Amino acid sequence: MANEGKLLTVEDLVRGLEQEGLLAPAGRQAIEACFSDAGENDLPLYLRALVGVGAFVACACFVGFLSVTHLINFDGSGDLIVLGLFCVIAAIAADFLCRHPGSVIAQSFIVQVSFCFMMLGKFLFVMGVAWLFKYQEGWGITIGALLITVATYPIYRVSLDRCLSPLFTLASVFFNLISPLHGHGLNPVLINLFIIVQVVLAGFLFMNGRMRRMIVPIAYALAFSICIAIVFVDFGLMSSAQASHFDTHIINAALVIALITLIARLAGSAKESSKEPLLAASLLVVLIGLVSAAGVILSICFMVLGYGIRERPLLLLGTLLLPVFLVGFYYNLDLNLMAKSGALTGAGVLLLGARSYMGWRKLDRAVQS
C-alpha cells in the first residue's frame, strides 16, 4: 500500500502512541526490531510479479523438457510423485538458504529457483496423485493439491505461492462440484454450502484485526475463489443439468447477510453511524439483493471491506468487478432491450434516490478528524 494522506515518520508514530498510552515500555525496541527482517515478502509488488513471471516461464520449460525427453513417465503416478516431492523439498531448502544473509544477487537467484521448483514440484505431485484416482482424476487433483498445500504452507514463506496454492485447491473443489460427471441431485446443495462457507471464512479472516500476516494469502485465495464461483453462477457457465437445479437466491441471501454484517461491524466501529443510516443501508442492500446478481453484491462486499479495513487490493478488486458483474447481469437478463432499459434506469434512480436521502439527512459530509 502506498502512503495515503499525510506523511508520517516512525518517530511521529511512536511519540503519538506514547502520548496516548498505547505503547508498552519495550514497544520502541520491538518496533525497531521489526525493521531488520528482510526477505521475499519485502519485495515490492512489481518485483514479485517479475519473480513470478520468470519462475513460471522456467517451470514451463522444465515441464517441456521432462515431457519431450521422456525422462519420467507422465502416465505413471510413482515417478511424478517422487520427482514432485523432490522438487518441493529442493524449493524449501532453497527458501531456507535465502533467509541467511548473503549477496543480493544470490538471494534473488535463489528466490527465483525456489519458486520455480516449488511450482514444478507441486504440478508433478498433483498430477501423480491425480493418476492414482482412476476415473476420478478431478478429485485426485483436489486431494493432491490439498495435501501439498497443507504440507508446504507453514514452511514455504513465498506469499504468491501461499495464495495460489490454496486458490488452486479451492477452485478444483468447485470445478469438481459443477462437473457433469458427478452426482446431479446433491451438488447444488454442496455448491451453495461451499460458497457460503468460503464467504464466512473470508469475512472472518479479513475482519480479524489480529490475523497474522501468514494467513492473509489464504484470505485472498478465498476471495478469488469466491469470485470464480460467482462468475460461473452469474454468467451461467455451468452445465445445463446443474444450472436447472441451481437456485441463486440462496447465495444472494447469504451475500446480503454478509454485507449487512460487514456494514454493521465496520461502519459501527468507526462510530460514525447511528441506527437510522444503518437501517437505511441494510434496506438498500436487501433491495439490491432482490433485484440484482450475486456478483454485484460480492463486488460491493469487497469494496466495503477493502475501504473499511484499508486493504487497497480488495477495494480495487471490488471496483473492477462491479462493472463486469453489472454488465453480465443485465446482458444475461431474460428480457427484451426495452425492459432491460427500464430495469437499469429504475435501479439507477433507486441509487440516486438513496444518495439524495443521504444528502437530505446530511450523512454525506466529510468528518473532520
Added chain:
Amino acid sequence: MLPFLLGGSAIMMQDNSSERILVNGRLIEKLAAHGAITAKAREYALNALCPRLNWGLWIARLLSTVGVALILSGIVYFFAFNWAKISPAIKLGSLELAMFACLIAAYASGLQRCLSGRLLLLSASALVGVLLAVFGQVYQTGADAYQLFMMWAILIIPWTIISEFTALWLLWLGVVNTFIILWWTQTSIISQRVDYTLFSWLIIFNCVFLGLREYASGIVRWIGDRYSRLVLVIAILIYALIPLIAVILEEQGRSLSMRIGALLALGVHAGFYGVFRFKRPDMPSLAAIFLSACIVVEVAIGKAAADIFPRSGGTTYLIVGPTTLGVFTLAVYQLRCIGKTLESHHG
C-alpha cells in the same frame, strides 16, 4: 547493509534514524503482525496515517457513480431497442442534446477544482465519436473508419487542451493511435519493404507526447500523476517489442522497415532506461522496461537454442529454462539495487 522494507516507501538508513522512516499501511500491519503494537495502537496508527474513514462521503460518491452509470446504460439500451424505429433526426438530435448538456453542466461545475466538470467534458468528448459514427451510418457517407477517428481527434482537441485532465488526454491519444493504425492498414499500399513502418511511426508519435508530458510535468501542476507516464511507457514498449521480436524470429524475410523498427526499439529501451533511471527516476516504468528487455532476451535465446539444436527440443528447453532464471534474476537484482539507490538519495 541497508535493509529493504516492503512497499518500497520505507528504508532504514545506516544510522537507523526513525525520524527519516516514513510509515505506510503495510508497515503498520507488519508491526501489528509481529506484536510490536496492539490492536488499539494499530487502529490509532491507521487513523493517524489516513484520517477517519468517511463512510458517508464514500458511500455517497459510490451511489452517485453507480446510479449515474446505470441510468446512462438504461438510456443506451433504450436507444438500442428503438434504434430502427427512431428517426435520423431524433438519433442525431438526442446525441447532440446529450453532448451540449454535458458541456453546459461542465461549464457550470467548472473545470479547475471540480472532478465532475472534467468528467462531463470527457463524456462530451466521447459522445463526439458516437455522433460521428451515427452520422456516418445515417447518411451512408462511405467514409473509412480512419476518417471517423481522424475527425474525432481533430474536433476534441480544444476541449482536451482546456480540460487539464489526464484521462481526456489519454482518450485523445487512444483515438489518434487508432486513427494512425486504421489509416495505415486501410490506405497505405503496404509492400514488404515498409510493412513495419507503422510501428516506427507509433513509437515516434507516442515518444513525442511522452517527452512533452515529462517536460510539462515540471511546469504544469495537473500533470503530476504517474499513471499517465506508465500507460504511455507500456504502450510504447508494446509497439517496440513487435519489430524487435519479428527481427529475431524472421530468418530471411527481414525487411528494411523491420530493421529500422528494431533499431528504434532498442534506442527506446536504452533511452527510457537513461531517463527513468537518472533524470526522472520511476520504479514502475523501470520495471516495465526490464520486463520488456527480459522478453526480448528470452525470445532471442529460445530462437538461438532452437536453431543450434533443431532436432532436440529437450535441449532447447534445458537451455531456456535455467537461462530464464538467470535473466530474470539479473533484472530483479538490478531493480532492487536501483530501488535502494533511489531511496537512499531521497531519504
